[in-house]
Amino acid sequence: MTDRSVRSLEFLERSASTARVLNLLKISRENRDSPEWRERPLFQTPALNTCLLIKHRLRRNETDAFRGRRQTATKVIVPIDNGELRSGGRYVFVNxxxxxxxxxEVFGIQPEHPDVNTLRLMDQLPSLDPFLMREQLRRSGIDPAPCYFALSDADLQNMLNFVKAEITPLVALCMGDASASASSIDRMASKILSNANGDGMEALGQTLRLNPEQYQEGVFCWKGFLYYKWSLKSMTSQIADVADRVGSVQVAGPVDQAAREYIxxxxQVLRNKIGKTCAGVRATLQIYDEAYASLTQEGNPLDFRDFLLEAPYLFARLGDQLGAIQHIVSFWTFRFGPRATAVGAEELMDIFMDFEIGLRGRDETDDAIAA
Known part of the structure; x- marks a missing residue:
């Protein structure tokens, strides 16, 4: 199949990776001289290792490509010509x-090839957020070079500090003491963020009466909730700024009547959808907050057990919601930075359409979206 969305493909190729887009072509160009990139590739197949991966919200005519019902899919776009994106690209949806x-047929990859497993692991995630993608791959024994994740040491430390503050009540509960030592908090935070299956916290799973598989999957999703909660907190001011700038960004060049009306x-539509999606993120996080408070403040583990059992579904919903917001903030910051060129009407319409599709609610259809 061939993707004819040439303008969109060019925008994606020029932009950095976001929670919705993993730009392996740009990563390859920036790191081709790095020994780590050559020795620890994300994909062993060269064409895959220079593709673009997109968490794509399926249109009505695309749902028949899958046996089961789903709202989003991981789209693999391989440019026909890496040096000229106007040529378009071939694409396939994972699974x-x-x-x-x-x-x-396209890559000569057998079903048992490691790259097939890597694609499927990434397809299981609700977004391509670098922290969660790294955790998902590492718990399956896949450890690509750091350049694929673009996580700064400062971000990782800030995340660790947030987790420490979040789990302090749990440590105090486990110790039977109102206060928890810094060393105890550090140890438990490290266990929660551990990539290994045997994280030393099996006792918690036994207390909650979860089998090992339920516990491991629940804790991974709990980790995702903690990360998303931190992400929302750290992005709050940026989200408000982008929403304001959506309403005020100026268009360069001629604008016909149809473009003026669409923009x-x-x-208005994007500002409303950004607000509605953020409210949805907070509502989903509230489910976790209430279950966690029931465990740590009331000593009732049942609500938290129910949360861990439901966590995979809630994690997918939360990632879908927040991933769209993260993509908008990241892309807007990249495209409209201090040295950015002026935006024309056609490009701004493409950007608005991309954002609107990403923010579309699960109960909405494609009828209101132009193809």
Whole structure:
């Protein structure tokens, strides 16, 4: 299949990776001289290791490509010409019907090839956020070079500090003391953020009466909740700033009546959808907050057990919601930075359409979206 969304492909190719887009082509260009990039690739197949991966909200005519019902899919776009994105690209959805046959035909990859497993692991995630993607791969024994994740030491330390503050009540509960020592908090935070299956916290799983598989999956999603909660807190001011700038960004060059009407509508629709999506994120996080408070403040483990059992579904919903917001903030910061060129009407309409599709609620259809 061929992706003819040439303008969108060019925008994606020029931009940095976001929670919705993993730009392996840009990463390869910036790190091709790095020994780590050559020795620890994300994908062993060269064409895959220079592709673009997108968490794509399926349109009505695309849902038939899958056996089961789903709202989003991982789209693999391989440019026809890496040096000229106007040529378009071929694409395939991970786990679409005849997925393995397509990989064999296009890339010569057998079903048991490690790259197939890597694609499927990434497809299980609700977003391509670098922290969660790294955790998902590492718990399956896959450890690509750091350049694929763009996580700064400062971000990792800030995340660790947030987790420490979050779990202090749990440590105090486990110790039977109102106060928890710094060393105890450090140890438990390290265990929660551990990539190993045997994280030394099996006693918690036994207390909650979860089998090992339920416990491991629940804790991974709990880790995701903690990360998303930190992300929302750290992005709050940026989200408000982007929402304001959506309403005020100026268009360069001529603007016809149809473009003027679309952009005017897009400003209001996007601002409303950003607010509605943030409210949805907070509502999903509230489910966790209440279950955690029931455990740590009331000593009732049942609500937290129920949360861990439901966590995979809630994690997917939360990642879908917040991933769209993270993508908008990251892309807007990249495209409209201090040295950015002026934006024309056609490009701004493409950007608004991309954002609107990403923010579309699960109960909405494609009828209101132009193809």
């Amino acid at each position: 679409q019907i005849n997925f393995e046959a397509t990989l064999l 005017g509508r897009g400003r």
